[in-house]
Amino acid sequence: MKRCKNAKVNWAIFSDKYGIWFSDTEHTWYERDPNKVTDEEFNMLIENFNSKLKSFDEIWFYYNPGRFHPLYKKLLANNSLKDKINTFTHIKEIQ
Numbered sequence: 001m002k003r004c005k006n007a008k009v010n011w012a013i014f015s016d017k018y019g020i021w022f023s024d025t026e027h028t029w030y031e032r033d034p035n036k037v038t039d040e041e042f043n044m045l046i047e048n049f050n051s052k053l054k055s056f057d058e059i060w061f062y063y064n065p066g067r068f069h070p071l072y073k074k075l076l077a078n079n080s081l082k083d084k085i086n087t088f089t090h091i092k093e094i095q
Helices: 002-007 039-053 070-078
Strands: 012-015 019-022 059-062 085-088
Touching: 012 039, 019 039, 039 070
Parallel strands: 059 085
Antiparallel strands: 012 019
């Protein structure tokens, strides 16, 4: 996030409750186990992901291989923007 702010580029996080959450958006704190996301909720998260990120040419998605939840792996495998997604594990990998 800091690197994006310094470069003045758009950034967002993926929330298992709110979907794509851009930096200019505020939500209340929540605690949720990603294992509790239902199929219906997951489908809504996919729709949210696709609609909010479709205008971007590139999507950079951070993941920690040792702590990458299956929900996020499923998200990356089931969205319609796969050709735009670059995954990275270290900040130095970002172009």
